[in-house]
Amino acid sequence: MRAPRVAITLAVLTAAWALATSTPSADDWMRPEPASFHARGMSLVAEVFPPDSRQNAESRALCYFYELGYPGTRWDVKPRLTWKGLLANEQMPVEAIVSADGWLVTLNNWGGTGKAHAIVVYNRRGRVVADWSGDQLFMHPALDKIARARMSMSSIWWNEKAKYYFSRANTLFISVAEDVVIRIDLAGGAYRVGAPSTFSRLRCGRRRHERAHRGVEDLAAVFFHY
Numbered sequence: 001m002r003a004p005r006v007a008i009t010l011a012v013l014t015a016a017w018a019l020a021t022s023t024p025s026a027d028d029w030m031r032p033e034p035a036s037f038h039a040r041g042m043s044l045v046a047e048v049f050p051p052d053s054r055q056n057a058e059s060r061a062l063c064y065f066y067e068l069g070y071p072g073t074r075w076d077v078k079p080r081l082t083w084k085g086l087l088a089n090e091q092m093p094v095e096a097i098v099s100a101d102g103w104l105v106t107l108n109n110w111g112g113t114g115k116a117h118a119i120v121v122y123n124r125r126g127r128v129v130a131d132w133s134g135d136q137l138f139m140h141p142a143l144d145k146i147a148r149a150r151m152s153m154s155s156i157w158w159n160e161k162a163k164y165y166f167s168r169a170n171t172l173f174i175s176v177a178e179d180v181v182i183r184i185d186l187a188g189g190a191y192r193v194g195a196p197s198t199f200s201r202l203r204c205g206r207r208r209h210e211r212a213h214r215g216v217e218d219l220a221a222v223f224f225h226y
Contacts (some may be wrong), residue, residue: 029154032092032110039098043068045079046104050092061087065104065126083126088117095159099166103186107159114138114147114156119174121186130189134158140193142180173199 032050039045047064049056056062063086066079082102087093093106094113102124109117114134121129134156138144143158150157158176165173174182175196183199184191192198 029111035092035096037096037098037104039100041100043100044098044102046096046098048087048092048096050110051090058086059090061089061092063087063104063122063126065102082124085126087122088120088128088131093117093120097164097166097172099172099186103166103170103172105164105172105184105186108155112154114150114158118158119182119184119191121172121184121189123187129186130184130191132191137182142193143176143182146177146180 034047034049034053034055037046037048045066045068047055047066049062049064051059051061055064063084064081065083067082069078069080087106089106089109091110094108094110096104096106098104104122104126106117106120106122109115116133118132118134118137120131123129134147137158138147138156147156147158150160159174161177163175165175167173170185170187172184172186174184176182179195180193181196181199182191182193
């Protein structure tokens with residue numbers, strides 16, 4: 001079994017992300033390329049391949065999810081494939097995040113951010129727990145307001161500057177704006193939208209962050225934005 005490429009980043013856009021609220025701007029999407037996304041400490045790695053690329057002869061994006069052993073003194077990392085499966089995305093997710101305990105959350109669909117597959121949750125075996133489109137998310141007034149302000153010709157950049165916090169309770173918080181947070185119950189496949197003050201676990205984690213000055217690590221969480 002081949003070792004994963006743990007340092008590959010995702011080529012996203014060549015167009016600027018300064019979006020006008022009155023006139024949608026144009027977007028240039030390149031051909032999607034394979035990408036790797038990893039959890040804190042790189043203990044878990046998700047490698048994603050678009051259709052008709054190396055390691056993927058399928059018609060949809062394909063994910064190889066690895067667990068990495070302790071590197072030891074020689075950094076001799078030996079990956080173990082824990083699951084392999086097709087993703088919901090026809091081409092590629094635009095972004096993805098991996099929790100330290102094996103949850104994979106993909107964000108948006110290549111070629112049209114904020115439309116199909118805006119948030120997709122996969123459990124530790126690679127099975128889809130939830131798949132929400134932008135239309136579903138933007139039914140909430142706070143998210144609809146953000147969506148209207150971040151439109152372009154092809155996309156709605158609802159999570160353009162978002163931050164992501166995994167908690168110990170199978171929960172993901174997506175801080176979409178200063179006053180808007182999406183709380184996702186990963187195991188239950190449900191979400192709530194509210195102000196940061198609504199969620200006590202998020203408040204607690206942020207206080208720890210302010211004391212430790214270490215990002216989101218004190219929430220037993222990881223934040224990667226590609």
